[in-house]
Amino acid sequence: MTTLQNDTFLRALLKQPVEYTPIWLMRQAGRYLAEYKATRARAGDFMQLCQNVELATEVTLQPIDRFDLDAAILFSDILTVPNAMGLGLYFETGEGPKFEINLQSEQVIRQLTVPDMAKLRYVFDAVASIRKALNGRVPLIGFSGSPFTLACYMIEGSGSKEWRNVKNMMYARPDLMHRILEINAQAVTLYLNEQIAHGAQAVQIFDTWGGVLSHKAFAEFSLRYISQIINGLKRENESRRVPVIVFTKGGGQWLEQMAACGADALGLDWTVDIGQARRLVGDKVALQGNFDPFALFGTQKSIQQEAESILADFGQGSGHVFNLGHGIHQLTNPEHVKVLVDTVHQASRQYHL
Amino acid sequence: MTTLQNDTFLRALLKQPVEYTPIWLMRQAGRYLAEYKATRARAGDFMQLCQNVELATEVTLQPIDRFDLDAAILFSDILTVPNAMGLGLYFETGEGPKFEINLQSEQVIRQLTVPDMAKLRYVFDAVASIRKALNGRVPLIGFSGSPFTLACYMIEGSGSKEWRNVKNMMYARPDLMHRILEINAQAVTLYLNEQIAHGAQAVQIFDTWGGVLSHKAFAEFSLRYISQIINGLKRENESRRVPVIVFTKGGGQWLEQMAACGADALGLDWTVDIGQARRLVGDKVALQGNFDPFALFGTQKSIQQEAESILADFGQGSGHVFNLGHGIHQLTNPEHVKVLVDTVHQASRQYHL
DSSP, rough: OOOOOHHHHHHHHHHHSSSSOOOOOTTTTTTTTTHHHHHHHOSSSSHHHHOOOOHHHHHHHHHHHHHOSSSSSOOOOOOOOHHHIOOOOOOTTHHHHHHHOOOOOOOHHHHOOOGGGGHHHHHHHHHHHHHHHHSSEEEEEEEEEEEHHHHHHHHHOOOOOOHHHHHHHHHHOOHHHHHHHHHHHHHHHHHHHHHHHTTSEEEEEETTTTGSSSSHHHIIIIHHHHHHHHHTTTTTTEEEOEEEEETTTTTTGHHHHHSSSSSSEEEOOOOOOOOHHHHHHSSOHHHHEOGGGGGGGGGHHHHHHHHHHHHHHHHHHSSSEEESSSSSOOOHHHHHHHHHHHHHHHHTGGGGG | OOOOOOOOOHHTTOOOSSSOOBBBTTOSSSSTTTTHHHHHHOSSSSHHHOOOOHHHHHHHHHHHHHHHOOOEEOOTTTTTHHHIIOOOEETTTTOOEESOOOSHHHHHHHOOOOEEEEEEEHHHHHHHHHHHHTTTSSSSEEEEEEEHHHHHHHHHHHSSSSSSHHHHHHHHOOHHHHHHHHHHOOOHHHHHHHHHTTTOOOEEEEETTTSSHHHHIIIIIHHHHHHHHHHHOOETTTTEEEEEEETTTTOOHHHHHHHHHSOOOOOTTSOOOOHHHHHHHHTTTTEEEHHHHGGSOOHHHHHHHHHHHHHHHSSSSSSSSESSSSSOTOOOOOOHHHHHHHHHHHHHGGGGO
């Protein structure tokens, strides 16, 4: 393997000394970039882009070529795993993901099994291809949805504002919900280990919907299965620790519990006071975040101020990976992204002397 | 005025001794009740129901007649105030509220003024009529949207998943946002004082969208104006204190700051650990909440367990008003509501010995 030329991101996740605060952006390879839209048009639809190793590699590297980012993230979808379970993932134009089969009857749930990882080979091939294309410039992040977040889409059959069917099952038939979550946790463990084996140098678990739960339900139906996955991951590869990041959107109230889940770092959405979060979690985990994606719609000056304010709130020392508090919006001006990336690199040096 | 026969709710808000934990439910007069749907069909559309004093009184009392609730809440809409400002509120079937005029240009924003309260007379008449109809059975709660929550709809012109135009203005033109919020705060102060003068015995400020803000933006654009309103309210009427409840959905991380805003009580959504919240706010405020509305879709037994768990988490003593963590869902089974209300009344007595 080629030597890693910039390992700032990996060191920050492990709270080792760095010269500046590293930055990457959730959904950094996306529709706000003209070059992404061009590649996607060549690929066909979104899933065809995910399944085309060459083009998935191309879009993963586009933001790395354009901005001075400190990590790349595998271009893929969070719902590849339930798709491999045979639920039939599809995307209708202008709408979110949908499944042909929904887990709303006990019979269908009883038939659910951990999928053969061979069905996800396109993902592992993409990981290997991206690692090669990166050629050691920055580390590559692999990822998966959390068991609960996957279950949300699998039960509802699509995105939802209120996840009524999910909560219905959770409160009325918790046994069925636990069955789905157990299978998801086993599948995600295999899936992330394969990504690591193919070259992912860190992994992030996206718990996009854990924040819709009550604090008790979060512990029982989301965090517990995330811990189970982390316990089953290969944490060292190529003689280096593979850090795990857990991001629960809306999880700002639960950081103390989350800090004990085995992750090296916790992602924070923009509602969290990162200074207070650091005081809460202490030395247990690093923190990633948490710039409001919509603050990129401000002026250059307001973007700089907002970024500086987050750096100051985190304060001195390592253990902070700068990021947005959620995926970048498709209408974002790429020039503003450059302002953010450069501001973070310059303004953070004073905190790492 | 008739003597109040059940003032448990008012005493709990002021942390005075009570015999049991009082309960009311956000959106308790609503579509989950067949009798509500019948009255609404007679009224015409939703706004016609709000503006019909007799029918608004009727629906306000329906849940009081059916369940053993400890408070009634004025039947109205949170957007009556911007409607009185001339923005043209309307409802399309099956969709949320919309405005004919959106605050997306500086010119329109410069023309915005505090409305004449005479335009909201139908609300104040409803308050007086409901008080009379209640005849002292339980106290009546008045309410308003928070300045920021009103601004969200006024700027966007409708509900929104991401409030992009709102955040755009907030980050790029904070001066315009502050102008709208200042006018809203003045208007809401007048509006709530009129409700109090007409007989509201407590008031709740619904900050439904404050939780989409970063912690700093919340302090600057939402909480600051809520404090301003509370400072301007008449806090005593009919020789009794008029308690103020502030409910920020998604505000669980900010309870310490919120406890200093002048409110007597804070509403909690279902994501908050009410025991931890009580330890955070100490003796400063009472707490209201925080049963997941979807937990009403469980079994009778799971509903009882969930309610008992919240009561136990709050623990001994006064200062808790039981409620849902959000409005009741229209598909809720009214029989389950009865289970919840009766469980709270019975199971809470041990915490008030």
